[in-house]
Amino acid sequence: MLLGAEEEDINDIIGGIAPNWGPFAAVGDEARTMIQVIMALAILICMAIAIWGAAKQRIGSTAMRDSFSAEQGKGLIVAGLTGIFIIGSLGTLFTIIYGMAI
Numbered sequence: 001m002l003l004g005a006e007e008e009d010i011n012d013i014i015g016g017i018a019p020n021w022g023p024f025a026a027v028g029d030e031a032r033t034m035i036q037v038i039m040a041l042a043i044l045i046c047m048a049i050a051i052w053g054a055a056k057q058r059i060g061s062t063a064m065r066d067s068f069s070a071e072q073g074k075g076l077i078v079a080g081l082t083g084i085f086i087i088g089s090l091g092t093l094f095t096i097i098y099g100m101a102i
Contacts, residue, residue, distance in 0.1 A: 042087050050080025 053076025060069025 005007065039087055043084055046080045046083035046087065048080075049083070050077050053077035053080060 053073045055062065055073070056076060057070050057073025060071075060073055
């Protein structure tokens, strides 16, 4: 233990890096948990879309020589990864927009 060091709770330490809920700060803990679960499910769905697109592109470009399937796979990959990025950054976007409105 260092001399002069204060006792800090782990919540004090990680509280500085935890996201500020911005407009969702007024909702209860259950509502925040539900929002997190819904966002996690949406990210998993987007990941599945991107994986399905990668499989479609691989099968279409090699096994069947189907260029339409390969192009469709590329679109699914882009859609899935874009969805992951947008959903992952929603908390930051809401906080920025809410902060600008105040």
